[in-house]
Amino acid sequence: MSQHERRHRAQGGPHEGDGRSGFRFPDLAMPYQASCSRFIDDVRLGSLLQAQQYAIATDEVDVRRLRRADYGLLCSMFFSEAPLEVLALATDWLTWTFVLDDMVSDRHQGDPSALTEVSGLVTGLTGVIDDTGCARADRPMEQALADLLRRASEGADARWLDRFAGDVRAFVEGYAWEAENLALQRIPDLVDHIQTRRQVSGAVLTLDLVELSLGFSIPDALYAMRPVRVLMESTADQIMHVNDVFSLQKEIAHLDWHNNVHIVTSTLGLGLQDAVDAVSRLAASQIALHEHVKAVELPRALDRFAADARLRQDMARWTLQLERSMAGSLLWHRETHRYHDVDLWRPA
DSSP: OOHHHHHHHHHOOSSTTSSOSSSOOOOOOOOSOOOOOTTHHHHHHHHHHHHHHTTSSOSHHHHHHHHHHTHHHHHHHHTTTOOHHHHHHHHHHHHHHHHHHHHHHHHHTTOTTHHHHHHHHHHHHHHHHHTSSOOOTTOHHHHHHHHHHHHHHTTOOHHHHHHHHHHHHHHHHHHHHHHHHHHTTOOOOHHHHHHHHHHHTTHHHHHHHHHHHHTOOOOHHHHTSHHHHHHHHHHHHHHHHHHHHHSHHHHHHTTOOOSHHHHHHHHHOOOHHHHHHHHHHHHHHHHHHHHHIIIIIHHHHHHHTTOOHHHHHHHHHHHHHHHHHHHHHHHHHHHOSTTTOGGGSOOO
16 A cells, blocks of 8 residues: 555545445455656646636636546546656546536436437537537537647557547547436446446546557557457446446436446345445456456467567556556545535536
8 A cells, every 4th residue: 555545544535434425435445556647746737727728617616626626636647657748638638528527417417408418519529539520619628629639649659549539439429328318217237337338437548548658559459359458448447336436426416327336226226335335346356357367368468469578568567557547546536526525516
């Protein structure tokens, strides 16, 4: 356990044990160590200034949300080895995804017109991604997305960029799927939700950025191999399960049931505490899967791929950064006020 984590546990996080959640927070398994970039202070300030420059954080609530959420801390642990320019880009990307998530959540709130609004938002953003439409000057999120894509393309491997753009598109389209579910009062089953949530949570596009932060891209043929996909998906799923424990109260407040705890409660008939514990076990199972694939399946895949020493070293760095991302995400969830401060959620 890092010194930061020991100090945090001694002081108590903003969530655990505060009695407001309605359930006892489980002891979430985490065998890995977080690592934090030395540029954390730069991106903490820079991401807020960039969001204001993009005009996606304009009022007092928007700015306070960004300050209290501390996305600079999260990204400094997700991309701890990145040079400052890349870390700043990745932090701006994740800030944009969280702002979009808040925009959609603010529209839901049980409002039947939300489906139309979210669909229009998604159409505009996917047009920017596909380069089938210009970013409208009166839509700051489109303008910001166009600039983020431009910045990501500078010096990036073309194959990585295609994959990344596809994952950004899947992330955006996931909000239309969620809006339709809410409009139809349709609760997805757990398997469908986990598979779709990898994208709509932004976890997959975030893990794409891990490659950028390390200065290499995984070859397409290797990326398509099961061990590499499982390492990526198990990391995304572990982060998602942890998020769903911490964000449950926020999503309840927004009348949004796209949360694995809620889905387990609704579809399996479990009580709240049992559902929280079940999702915690799902998170732990992804760590166990990650360890098995790393130790047994990935070396065999690299042998079949005839990977040279440099690629093996890069894949070891990538795997380590996935582990740091899981540890960092858990630490951020314990530290952040994004899911704790009710006054940061717009009233229903």
